[in-house]
Amino acid sequence: MYYRDTWAEIDLDVIRSNLTALKKHTNKPFFAVLKANAYGHGDYWVAKTAMECGAALVAVAHLDEALALRRQGFYDEILLLGHIRECDIPLAAAHRITLTVISLDWAKKAAALHQDLSKLHFHLKVDTGMNRIGMKTSEELKEAIALIEQAHGKIDGIFTHYACADCEDLSHAKKQLARFNQILDELNRDFKWIHCENSAAALCFEDDRSNASRLGIAMLGVSPIKTEVELKPALSLYSRLTCVKKVCKGETVGYGATYTAPQDCYVGTMAIGYADGLIRANQGRHVVINGIEAELIGRICMDQCMILLPYEMEVGTKVEIISSQMSVERMAEELHTIPYEIYCLLSDRIPRVILSNHQQVAIINNRLHEFY
Numbered sequence: 001m002y003y004r005d006t007w008a009e010i011d012l013d014v015i016r017s018n019l020t021a022l023k024k025h026t027n028k029p030f031f032a033v034l035k036a037n038a039y040g041h042g043d044y045w046v047a048k049t050a051m052e053c054g055a056a057l058v059a060v061a062h063l064d065e066a067l068a069l070r071r072q073g074f075y076d077e078i079l080l081l082g083h084i085r086e087c088d089i090p091l092a093a094a095h096r097i098t099l100t101v102i103s104l105d106w107a108k109k110a111a112a113l114h115q116d117l118s119k120l121h122f123h124l125k126v127d128t129g130m131n132r133i134g135m136k137t138s139e140e141l142k143e144a145i146a147l148i149e150q151a152h153g154k155i156d157g158i159f160t161h162y163a164c165a166d167c168e169d170l171s172h173a174k175k176q177l178a179r180f181n182q183i184l185d186e187l188n189r190d191f192k193w194i195h196c197e198n199s200a201a202a203l204c205f206e207d208d209r210s211n212a213s214r215l216g217i218a219m220l221g222v223s224p225i226k227t228e229v230e231l232k233p234a235l236s237l238y239s240r241l242t243c244v245k246k247v248c249k250g251e252t253v254g255y256g257a258t259y260t261a262p263q264d265c266y267v268g269t270m271a272i273g274y275a276d277g278l279i280r281a282n283q284g285r286h287v288v289i290n291g292i293e294a295e296l297i298g299r300i301c302m303d304q305c306m307i308l309l310p311y312e313m314e315v316g317t318k319v320e321i322i323s324s325q326m327s328v329e330r331m332a333e334e335l336h337t338i339p340y341e342i343y344c345l346l347s348d349r350i351p352r353v354i355l356s357n358h359q360q361v362a363i364i365n366n367r368l369h370e371f372y
């Protein structure tokens with residue numbers, strides 16, 4: 001349950017249709033990237049939906065995210081894309097989490113600390129130009145492979161990550177791919193999984209050598225690049241008017257009195273604020289009420305914000321903050337950011353209402369530790 005009229009709806013049917021379109025386009029297996037609670041969409045339900053749609057595995061950033069999925073009853077393969085402390089490796093093994101070898105230094109420390117890695121599967125991360133994590137040379141990779149295999153760990157995959165796959169100029173990404181292919185040649189061994197493509201690359205790149213793509217934002221319906229693939233955002237964010245009042249010309253609204261009514265008007269309040277992820281920079285942006293765009297006036301408060309209403313409206317009227325009428329792409333552009341950040345900022349104060357087959361199948365209210 002939830003006890004405030006602010007909620008996000010996540011439509012699993014939309015994720016299914018996005019994945020159908022993406023699979024048709026890429027024509028290769030995919031991993032579902034579910035970092036940061038599936039970019040705020042609810043990791044368990046997105047994971048379950050992705051597996052139903054044929055995902056080979058799901059990928060997260062940190063061990064906590066992997067364990068959170070296990071705790072919610074997700075038992076399929078999870079690949080940890082980021083760093084795990086070497087001392088936490090036994091915990092990962094106990095929960096059958098596939099790990100990424102992020103550096104030779106990490107491999108050395110892992111092998112020194114754990115003589116028996118036989119319960120673990122690994123993917124090797126290759127740094128081909130992102131300069132974040134990964135090994136840069138085949139010599140480092142060979143040494144890391146030897147260390148992991150001496151400890152009986154199984155090397156399942158090898159991957160790299162593009163820095164500029166969403167840019168118009170793809171020369172940087174092409175250089176990365178060429179470097180990756182060169183490393184594959186130098187290693188001259190078979191891997192079950194070779195994967196490079198994030199959403200942007202999966203949508204715009206030809207890469208016959210990799211045999212899986214890693215889909216995050218596109219699966220959720222947002223494309224980082226212009227594409228003809230039909231994608232629809234799965235998440236909408238709504239609230240309702242909790243208070244409606246007449247404000248006279250010359251009166252001010254909110255902290256700091258930053259908005260002065262130029263004429264008599266109606267102001268609505270809704271119970272969502274920066275603690276929910278509706279950051280203060282939203283002041284002056286618009287939401288949609290009864291099909292009409294209405295300005296967010298005055299400073300956004302921690303739990304509430306105010307709207308200049310086009311006319312007197314009823315308390316309880318639904319407000320669309322992110323919807324088909326107010327896209328997350330437009331919101332991101334107006335806030336000088338990217339949809340990823342908008343989604344990830346939606347805090348766990350916002351209950352997620354999960355829809356499937358046009359019905360509500362679950363409500364996730366993390367504040368109350370409720371997942372049903």
Ligand SMILES: Cc1ncc(COP(=O)(O)O)c(C=O)c1O
Nearest residue numbers: 033081161198199214215216217
């Ligand atoms: C290593 C890695 N692969 C894949 C992805 C998925 O990216 P996208 O959401 O653009 O598909 C991410 C996300 O940041 C990532 O870090």
